[in-house]
Amino acid sequence: MKLKEIGEDAVVEAITRELRFDGRVEVGPGDDCALVRFGQNLQLLKTDCVVEGVHFLLETSARAVGWKALCRAISDIAAMGGDPLDAVITVAISPDRELAWLTDLYAGLNQAAANYGVNLVGGETSRSPGPVFISVALTGKVEKERLVVRSGGKIGDRLYVTGRLGGSLRGKHLSFEPRLAESRWLTENFRLHAMIDLSDGLGSDLPRLAKASGTGFEIDFSALPKNEGCSVEQALADGEDYELLFAVSDDVGAKLEQDWKKAFPELPLTRIGRLTEQKGDLLSKPGYDHFQ
Numbered sequence: 001m002k003l004k005e006i007g008e009d010a011v012v013e014a015i016t017r018e019l020r021f022d023g024r025v026e027v028g029p030g031d032d033c034a035l036v037r038f039g040q041n042l043q044l045l046k047t048d049c050v051v052e053g054v055h056f057l058l059e060t061s062a063r064a065v066g067w068k069a070l071c072r073a074i075s076d077i078a079a080m081g082g083d084p085l086d087a088v089i090t091v092a093i094s095p096d097r098e099l100a101w102l103t104d105l106y107a108g109l110n111q112a113a114a115n116y117g118v119n120l121v122g123g124e125t126s127r128s129p130g131p132v133f134i135s136v137a138l139t140g141k142v143e144k145e146r147l148v149v150r151s152g153g154k155i156g157d158r159l160y161v162t163g164r165l166g167g168s169l170r171g172k173h174l175s176f177e178p179r180l181a182e183s184r185w186l187t188e189n190f191r192l193h194a195m196i197d198l199s200d201g202l203g204s205d206l207p208r209l210a211k212a213s214g215t216g217f218e219i220d221f222s223a224l225p226k227n228e229g230c231s232v233e234q235a236l237a238d239g240e241d242y243e244l245l246f247a248v249s250d251d252v253g254a255k256l257e258q259d260w261k262k263a264f265p266e267l268p269l270t271r272i273g274r275l276t277e278q279k280g281d282l283l284s285k286p287g288y289d290h291f292q
């Protein structure tokens with residue numbers, strides 16, 4: 001069977017089914033990051049890659065590629081309520097490339113690292129027979145009481161998204177700002193039930209959160225915060241928004257909305273629906289699938 005016949009989620013399920021862990025592993029595959037106990041601490045582990053021709057093009061500025069590569073991983077740490085710490089970077093690249101491309105890539109990585117308090121502590125380089133491949137492995141820490149996983153959503157929870165959705169390919173996917181400060185503020189002030197960052201589009205990522213939580217969901221399509229010129233369909237399916245989607249109990253929603261406006265006056269926070277008992281696919285169009 002070919003990967004494209006079964007799709008990304010089923011592929012991941014097939015390769016992670018047989019994995020066995022010892023008692024230190026709190027969260028294994030299937031969330032935004034893994035979570036392992038390390039002494040008294042909870043450590044987040046994330047790996048992520050960007051590939052030429054998939055996540056960026058030959059003509060994309062190498063500096064922007066570096067920014068994007070690290071910020072994608074930071075966004076996943078934020079999705080668990082955590083704080084990023086240290087990263088190692090692997091680059092596979094053709095020997096025919098200019099050194100300047102690589103130094104520009106590292107300028108972008110460095111800039112993101114400086115902005116979000118990450119140490120770039122090492123890496124690996126290899127020859128690539130084809131496209132450039134960049135892999136980022138990132139650690140993070142999270143306080144037990146601030147940890148948010150995908151599976152904690154409850155029936156009746158309100159669903160919120162930060163920012164605006166859709167149209168990321170026009171440029172935002174290379175220059176987005178991971179919602180780290182917003183996540184840390186949310187987990188400091190409110191008990192979130194579930195959270196995910198929107199990398200593949202609300203149409204893919206919301207069903208993942210609901211499935212992990214064992215609930216269904218309902219969306220108010222007219223409420224979706226769309227980027228200028230985007231349709232509802234684009235807001236659901238374009239992907240690479242890197243906004244946060246989270247679930248909170250109905251009774252804290254009003255205060256959260258009010259406090260958010262004071263804390264982040266420039267960034268919209270939108271109530272887009274709720275988690276329901278009714279399961280089933282309420283979306284006609286899913287988001288991005290890497291293998292389909």
Ligand SMILES: [Mg+2]
Binds near residue numbers: 031032075076196199
């Ligand atoms: Mg994610």
